Amino acid sequence: MSSLKPKEIDFNEQWSIVLGTVRSVISMGRFGHTNKATWQERFFDIYYLCVATPDSHAERLYEETKKFLEDHCKSMKKEISESDQNMLSIYVKYWTEYKTGSDWLNILYAYLNTHYVRKRQTNDLDNSYPPFECNSDTNDAPLVEIGEMALDCWTRIIIEPVKERLVKLLLEQIHLDRICECVNQTTIKGVIMSFVDVCQHKKVNALELYEKSFENRLLQATGEYYREEGNRCLTKHDCIQYMKKILLLIDDEEFRSRKFLNPTSYSKVYNECLQRLVCDHFDTLKSECNELIIKEDLDALNNMYKLLKPTHIGINYMVEKLQDHISRIGHEKIQSLKGENLSTLFVETLLELHTKYMNVIKETFVSDPEFVSSLDKACATIVNMKYGNRLSAKAPELLAHYCDSLLRKSSKAASDSEIEEKLLSSITIFKYLDDKDYFQRFYQKMLARRLINQQSISIDAEEFMVTKLKQICGYEFTGKLARMFQDIKVSDDLNIEFLEYLKSELSSTAHNQTMTGLIGLDFNIYVLQANSWPVSQPTTNTFILPNLLEKPLQMFEAFYGKKYSGRKLCWMYNLSNAEIRMTHLDRSYFVTMGTYQMAILLQFNEHQQLTINEIEEATKLNIKELEKQIISLIDAKFLLAETSNLASNSIISVNFDYKNKRTKFKVPLLPPKEASHDSESSQRAVEEDRKFYLQAVIVRIMKARKKLKHNSLIEEVITQSKQRFLPSIHIIKKCIEILIDKQYLERSSNDEYSYIA
Known part of the structure; x- marks a missing residue:
């Protein structure tokens, strides 16, 4: 193993040896192959030159290497410049071997880079701000590592002088590729990427050469090409065909970018294509947009969306036109609805419209949030449209009736899953309602009738719907509905306890007797909280309960008084039902009817005919209510009247010829003519409830804020109320x-309110 101890070195002799290897490495073997042993020897030769005694040859080694690289680049530049048609190929050939060779050269000079270049760089950095000013005549370029120096030589000596010719040839080749001529992809890509790779060592503005020398020129040429191509296509094709054509052109250019360019150029080229092919012709697309939406040409709309979405113009115009189209179609469909089952037609029409355009948005506009929002706005406009002189939209009432038809027992029984699916669909419409409190009022009344008359298809389905409403509007919105279910459950327990009470009071031995055996009839009571149920007893109506029912009611009152002292029961005869058996006909019938109807029919147990005066005296019903109930029994054909116009002396008799195919049925409690009055009274009640609700919201806000400006208070009230309804200013x-009159608030100066209480 060689000794690493510094020694005297003859630079010229040693450099001539190193130079041969450097020449071989930088030219990738064109001047001889470098084996592993030679590589190792040259590595140590460079080390000894750097640590030579008495003086290091590092600086001279650096300068000689630099001179060699410059001379080498000049020789390659001469050959590249003299080439004509093959300039790009020759350039790529030399660049490829030079780039690889410079990387290996940088490794070979690792010791020089570490112990000479980097130390000098550190010293230069420390001396950047000398403590004393001095004049310096040195104007030398900063030292860089050998690999970086090699690339700098390539940039200065080869790229800078010939870049104009290179870029021109590159643009010509890319143009040929656009017109489907055959080009050498590897050569083009290699030349373009050399502008990037030659500056890879730079920490700042590494892409400056690439962008200024090539990319800017490319974008300009691309813009000019596609400006002409767009104009040419538009003269040959209509708008629909034009969109198809330019989508293909843009796809081709995107693919071309990935074949030839640096990734940083992809989006720039794409945006340039969009600008020339789409934005420059936006008026043409805009003029066709509305027609395409009206015709619902989904393929063309999908193409227009693909083109406009990425541009700065965006899709706002398409979104607005789709919203207008959905609103117009919806209004036309709703206004054309006719028939008895209007609520079902209304909801199903809206759901069909919503489903259709949601699928259109999903498939055509890839569920773009802006289009989904436009559908929501359009549906809200349709649902909340006020027709005629109505104070509110018809939708809340119709939706409540639709839910009632789903949740009420009927001959058309549906499975639980089908009912839940339809209820979920109705929630879709509910979300669009501005006047959710109107829906709440109607829904609460219908729920009360279902529960009282035992007409709910299932309590699970009822609670499922209330849970969904609670998720959207909160507990406050559904609090009364929840308490209604609680009352029904409590009443079921009360009836069981009442039966046990009767057994203990009426019989000490027969503990298994039924309610009928104990008091002569099957008796079921609902105890309802007055503030939770939308029911009230007629204030102008008096009524004498039939003797048959007096004792059971008195016994229940005694039982309830013992269980809950201090509570008062108020009997709602107008909401009560009775099932009676008719035995005076050729067959028995079991008929469910209201308490007033039952009381009237019971009078005919002892008489075959009675005057209205006699019936009034026996029941103590006021004449208006009495006539309404008698008419309902005449319409049901249980009773007969001598004349169509009833008077106080009109004679009412029993119809002994009554026949019906069904042996068990129900007489309607509420005649259809009262439905419109019920709707109007509900709306008036909601308007009053809104005033109290808004007052509570205002007090709650002011209690928390103490002082608030007028406009700020208005905004907060609207924000807190919009889940239930949109209040007017x-x-x-x-x-x-x-x-203010109630002294909860006071108006101070500068249009400000203060909380008092």
């Missing part, structure tokens, strides 16, 4: 004035 101002 006029109503908010009115509620603020009410709270």
Whole structure:
């Protein structure tokens, strides 16, 4: 093994040996092959030159190497410059061997790089800010490692003088590739990447040479080419064909970029193509957009989306036009709806529209959020449209009726999964409602009827719907609905306890008797919290309960009074039902009817005919309610009247010829003509509820904030209320004035409110 101890070295003799290896390495064997032993010897030769005594030859070695590389580059430059058609091929050939050779040379000179170049670089950095000013005549370039110096020589001596010719030839070759001529991909890629690789050692502006010398020229040429190509295509094709054509052109150019260019150029070339082929012709695309949406030409719209989405122009125009189109189609469909089952038609039409355009957006616009948002806005516009002079949209009521039809028992029984799926679909429409509190009011009334009349298809389905509403609007929105279910469950327990109470009170031995055996009839009670149910007892109606029911009610009141002292029961006869058996006909019928209807029919157990005055005296119903109930029984053909116009002396008799195919059925409690009145009363109730809700929101905000500007208060009220409804500014101002009158708030200076209470 050679000794590493420094020694005297004859530089000229040693350099001539090193030079032969350097020449072989930098030219990749064209001047002789370097074996492993020779490589190892040259490595030590360079080491000894650097550590030679009495003086190191490192600086001279560096300079001689630099001179050799410069001379070598000049010789290659001469050959490259003199070439004509083969210039790119010759350039790539020399560059490839020179680049590889410079990498190996840098390894061979590792000791010089480490112990001479880097130390000098460190010293130069330390002396950048000398403590004393001095005049320096040295103007030498900073030292760099041998590999970097080799690349610098290539840049200065070869690239700079011939780059104009190189770039011109490159652009010509790329143009030939665009017009489908055969070109040498490897050569073009090699020349272009040399502009990048030759500056790889730079820490700042490493791509400056590539960008300034080649990329800028390429982008300019690309823009000019596609400007002409776009104009030519537009004269030959219509808009739809033009979009297909330029998509192919853009795809081809993207592929070409990946064949030839540095990755940093991909997006720049792509954007240049879009600018010339799409943005420059946006007016043409814009003029065709609306027609394509109306015709629903999905392929063409998909192409337009692909072209406009990446541009600075964007897809806003397409989004607006699609939203307008969906809104127009939706309004036309809703306004054309007719028929008895309007609620089902309304919801199913909206869901069909929503599903259709959601699929269009998914397949044509790849579920772009902007188009999804446009569908949401369009559906919200359709759902919340107010027709005629209505104070609110019809949608909340129709949606509530649709849910009622799903959750009410009917002959068309559906599976639980089908019901849940349809309820989930109805939630889609519910989300678009502005007046969710209107829906709540209608839904609550219909839920109350289903629960009271035992018409719910299943409690699980009912609770599923309420859970979904709670997820969207919160507990406050569904609190009363939840308490209604709780009342039904508590009432079931009360009825069981009441039966046990009856057994203990009426019989000490017969513990297995039923309710019918104990009090003569099957008796079921619902105890409802007054504030949770949308029901009320008629204030103008008096009623004498049939003797048959007096004792059971008195016994229940006694039982309830013992269980809950201090609570008062208020009987809702107008909501109660009874099932009676008719035995006066040729066959028995079991009929479910209202309490008032039952009381009227029971009067005919002892009489075959009665006047209206006599019935009124026996039941104590006011004449208006009595006539309504009698008419419902006449319409059901249980009773007969001598004249169509009822008067106080009109005679009512039993219809002994009544026949029905069904032996068990129900007489409607609410005649259809009252439905519109019910809707109007619900809307009035909601309007009143809104005022109280807004007052509570205002107080809650002001209690937390203490002081607030008028506009800020309005904004916060709208923000907190929009989950239930969108309040008008006029109503908010009115509620603020009410709270000022009630001394919850006071108006201070500078349009500001303060909390008082």
